[in-house]
Amino acid sequence: MKRFRSIFFLSIIFAISFVIVIYIQQTPKSPFPSSLAPLFLELGKPIKTVDRVISRTLPIDEIDEKELGDEIKLKFSTVVSQCDEVSIEYLNSLVQSFNDETHKPFQYTVFLVKGPPNASALPGGVICITTGLLELLENEAELVAILGHEIGHIERGHLFDAARGEMLRRKTNMGSYPFYASQCLQLMMDLTFSKSQENEADEYGFRLLVKKKYDPFALSSSFKKMDAYFAHVQQPPSILDDFFATHPHDKHRAEKFHSRAQLWINHHPQEKWYVGKKNYANHISQFEMDYPDEWIEKAGDVT
Numbered sequence: 069m070k071r072f073r074s075i076f077f078l079s080i081i082f083a084i085s086f087v088i089v090i091y092i093q094q095t096p097k098s099p100f101p102s103s104l105a106p107l108f109l110e111l112g113k114p115i116k117t118v119d120r121v122i123s124r125t126l127p128i129d130e131i132d133e134k135e136l137g138d139e140i141k142l143k144f145s146t147v148v149s150q151c152d153e154v155s156i157e158y159l160n161s162l163v164q165s166f167n168d169e170t171h172k173p174f175q176y177t178v179f180l181v182k183g184p185p186n187a188s189a190l191p192g193g194v195i196c197i198t199t200g201l202l203e204l205l206e207n208e209a210e211l212v213a214i215l216g217h218e219i220g221h222i223e224r225g226h227l228f229d230a231a232r233g234e235m236l237r238r239k240t241n242m243g244s245y246p247f248y249a250s251q252c253l254q255l256m257m258d259l260t261f262s263k264s265q266e267n268e269a270d271e272y273g274f275r276l277l278v279k280k281k282y283d284p285f286a287l288s289s290s291f292k293k294m295d296a297y298f299a300h301v302q303q304p305p306s307i308l309d310d311f312f313a314t315h316p317h318d319k320h321r322a323e324k325f326h327s328r329a330q331l332w333i334n335h336h337p338q339e340k341w342y343v344g345k346k347n348y349a350n351h352i353s354q355f356e357m358d359y360p361d362e363w364i365e366k367a368g369d370v371t
Contacts, residue, residue, distance in 0.1 A: 133228045134174040137192010144179045144194065152199070156180050158351035159197060162208070163215055165355040169276060170223060178215070185297055189218040191228040204293050208344025208354060209286035213273050217287075220272025226265045274325055283341045283364070284329035291322035333366075340365055 150156060159178040170176065176193040183198040190196070195218045205211055221227055274287050333339075340363045347354050347362070354362070 133172070133191050135192075136228075137174050137190070137194060140190050140192055140194050141177055148179050148181060150180075152180055154351050155202060158353065159211075159215075161356065162211065162353040163195065163219070165353060166215075166219065166276065166280070169279065170219060172223060176219065176222075185294060187214050187218050189221045189227055191222070193222060195219070195222075204297060205290060206293075206345065206348065207283075207286070208347040209277065209282040209342065210290040210293075211348065212280065212282050213277055213287035213290050216273030216276035217269045219276070220269035221265070223272065224265070224268050226269070270321060270325065274328060278332055281339070281342055283343050284332045285326060286343075288322045288324075288326040288329055291319070291325065295319045295322060 156178070159180065163176045163178050166176075172193060174193045176195060178195045178197055180202075181196050181198050183200055185200040185204045186196075186198045187201055188196040195215065197214070201214065202211075205214070270287065274284070277286055278284050342354055342358075343362050343364060344354050344359075345362065346359045347357060350357070
């Protein structure tokens, strides 16, 4: 009897494992997480500037995120085109206005990258925004929601801890900051966040919105736009999709934070909220130019 039970349970485990393997092999991969992969491949190549080589070597557990971030920023400045200086200045002016909300010992820097709608973060305060995302969004509140999400990943240590842990796993014992920067950028291609980490980043973005008095519905509307954009290449989510996906589906996230925003509005009926369509169109942040008609009494009406 005991032997029969063992065989029965082993058969079930084998069957489940077989289904999972077949499912993973047949599930089409979304292009969204990998759209920056070519850039990370290029950035991961050893830097050629001789005067930036650091001779001092250090163990992985002594890596400083600020210095690692400085090397990553150097790599971006040598590879990423700075053709749209107006947009880049706008993005950095906006992100630096949130310095009072961040606690890491470095300055956040945003790089504009050509590509379909996407955003990504790297250790040391590096944020990538694609040209496609700027075309997709419609106002400053939505942009703040996305920037807040990426800042959340960095502030919560999701990136630095993952990169350092993976380098430790690969037993890369000694190196310089330029070496670790190259390794880190290559690792970013394969980095995925858990659902709890994605939720932490979403929550950070939402809290940033309401603390800075932007439209609370902006996080939800940005997810809706992402979902609509990629609808033609992604299958509708199933229960199994939701179980295996590391990123919650944009549609589900949009619904969740629409409800969160409505609840917040119900508890703050007298508050006014900023949208920033004109700021977005004119590439000047609300903290530099506050348009009175961009304040609304009922959030979500214009997003």
